Amino acid sequence: MPECSRPRVYVDEREKASPIPRLLREMGAAVIYTVAGVGDYIVSDRVAFERKTMHDLAASLFDGRLYDQARRLSEHYEVPIILVEGDPAELERVTSRALQVKLALLAISLDYSVRIVWSSGPEESAKIIYSVACREQALKQRPVVIHRKPRLEKLWMQQLYVVQSLPGIGPRLAERLLEKFGSIEAICRASIVELEKVLGYERAVKVYRVIHAPYTSSKAERE
Known part of the structure; x- marks a missing residue:
């Protein structure tokens, strides 16, 4: 090296x-x-x-x-x-x-x-x-530069970005979820059974848990 x-x-x-x-x-x-x-x-x-x-x-x-x-x-x-x-x-x-x-x-x-x-x-x-x-x-004497994600100017881009932050959700699944449920709010209200029709059972359970589980901060976990 x-x-x-x-x-x-x-x-x-x-x-x-x-x-x-x-x-x-x-x-x-x-x-x-x-x-x-x-x-x-x-x-x-x-x-x-x-x-x-x-x-x-x-x-x-x-x-x-x-x-x-x-x-x-x-x-x-x-x-x-x-x-x-x-x-x-x-x-x-x-x-x-x-x-x-x-x-x-x-x-x-x-x-x-x-x-x-x-x-x-x-x-x-x-x-x-x-x-x-x-x-x-x-x-090479090159600097280190962080290139962050580009600005999401369109509302539909912002919606896709939010849904893609859920576990195991890529662009295609995010679009399918939004097309099926119509909004991020409706996705959050969906049951595991409803999510399963798009995501399959295991991924649906993970997504449902992230949405509905009470928040526990990293600080609380260390205490």
């Missing part, structure tokens, strides 16, 4: 549960949490990583999130990278539609110029991110 003095890595808040930020700090990186909006690990003005396990890769393809994430990465960063953790040869064990996943990755590479990089696990992922951060910041 290239040597450098304390490279900065901006990490999306959603990655706090991952071991990678800790591993990056142990390697000497300065880890700065942010609400990135686009990308999970940002190491320069032109390079950002979206990290996925193989399970998340398959799930994000079939619920529509993968293409949306690839498109936004390519719109905001010159060198967008999807970092997949796992052995490609094991993909058949993760999903019965392994070929469809491989073809989707090829399409993303061709259509959005997204680099697909595989790692054996979090340790190797951290080494890859650290190495690229050093290369960009020390060797």
